[in-house]
Amino acid sequence: MNRGRRYGVWAGGLLAALIIGLIGYRLLQPSSQSTRGVAVSSALGGDDNAGYQRAYMPRPFEFPADHGPHPEFRNEWWYATGNLADAAGRQFGYQLTLFRIALSPTAPPADSPWRANQVYMGHFALTDVADNRHYHFERFSRGALDLAGAQATPFRVWLENWALTGAEADLFPLRIRAREGDIALDLTLDAGKPVVLQGDRGLSQKSAEAGNASYYYSHTRMPTQGTVTVGGRNFTVSGASWLDREWSTSALGSDQSGWDWFALQLDDGRELMFYRLRRKDGGMDSFSTGVLVKADGQTRRLRWNDVELQPLGQWVSPHTRDRYPAGWRLRLPAEKLDLTVTPKVADQEMRLTVRYWEGAVAVNGRAGDRAVGGQGYLEMTRYDHR
Known part of the structure; x- marks a missing residue:
């Protein structure tokens, strides 16, 4: 890497860290500041919205255009997760998320190639279940x-050599590549099921305040194959991935503290997404929502009171002392689904500038009188050590 390029990486990283740090300083409670990193919920609850568009009402989605960026909104992400295994049954989970964060709503003068009003943040994680390790x-x-x-x-969409790359005129086949030292991914994802528009035709309302919403769509089961590298050793793998796409300007309300997000792929061909928005008083916010995707791709929207969630036990991070549900x-009830969601590895905490728990999970339970299993990904934010 030449000197100018290396300086660009350093300067861009410092600027993004400063922005996120300022957001966290303004919004986090004092008890959260004692642990390194900021809560991911804080990065989405800022109030500096002047000049940006906001998500007020449903809109038509146009593809492939909407696979690309929406710089008129402040925040955006491309969020890929998946569960994979090699021919011997060795299991892996992965996450590659690329975030776009706007510094201002207007483009800077084009008088220097260094100028930019967008910064990008990337999170790359790999869970090696057999070795009980989580790399992030x-x-x-x-x-x-x-x-x-x-x-x-x-x-x-790319951040140096971390990238999601589609075909010439379509998203699929989608290639995902990332490498950090001797940990790497090189995967190819096929379309699988049709795109799912989350919420109200793609408008995902997060609170009662107008504009506290995102535009949100998902690909919930994408056949995946490729190579995972751990410690320099290559594994040929296959499995299923999930892609979430969201963009917004302000997502969380002032009375909300965090969320729990479930993306589950059941072995009967269905998928279930649900996010529980947690109020500061510990209750479930009525804007919590989700979707059940049937085997044929048809969807049923889930309201907050359609789903019952019960945390099982507690896992205390040995690194941050943050306390998360252990399962x-x-x-x-309306679908006679009763599921237990269990992390494949207990310690899948993302101890980065933005701090949260996200990792691969196993699913077991019943669908009526039938046993049902599955796997997926779980994200839990703002479980600090108070």
Whole structure:
């Protein structure tokens, strides 16, 4: 890497860390400041919205354009997770998330290739279940000098050599590549089921305040194959992935403290997404919502009171002392679903600039009188050590 490119990475990272740090300082309670990193919920609850568009009402989605960036909104992410295994049954989970964060709502003067009003943050994680290990990494860079960026046609979003790359005129086949030292991914994802528009035709309302919403769609089961590298050793793997796409300007309300997000792929061909927005008083917010995707791709929207969630036990991080549920019981009475969600590895805490728990989970339970299993990903935010 030449000197100018290395400086660009450093400067972009410092700027993004400063922005996120300021957001966290303004919004986090004092008890959270004693642990290194900021809560992910704080990065989405800022109030500096002047000049940005907000998500007020449903809108038509246009593909492939909407696979690309929406710089008129402040925040955006491309969020890929998946469960994989090799021919011998060795299991892996992965996450690659690329975030776009706007510094201002207008583009800077084009008088220098260094100038940018967008920064990118990346989170890359790999869970090796057999070895009970979770590897996680973070990068920042500015959206300039080809260090990081996003485009719709042909689809590409990248942060240096961490990238999601699509076909010439479509998202699929989608290639995911990331490497950090001797940990790496090189995967190809096929379309699988049709796209799912979350919430109200793609408008995901997060609180009662107008504009506290995102535009949100998902690909819930994408056949996946490729190579996982751990410690320099390559594993040929296959499995299923999940892609979430969201963009917004302000997502969380002032009375909300965090969320629990479930993305589950059941072995009867169905998928279930549900996020529980937690109020500061500990209750479930009525804007919590989700979707049940049937085997044929048809969907049923889930309201907050359609789903019953019960935390099972507690896991205390030996690194941060944050306390997370050690598992969950999830019930959907109308569908006679009764599921237990268990982390495949207990310690899948993301100890980065933004701090949260996210990792691969196993699913077991019943669908009526039938046993049902599955796997998926779980994200839990703002479980500090108070």
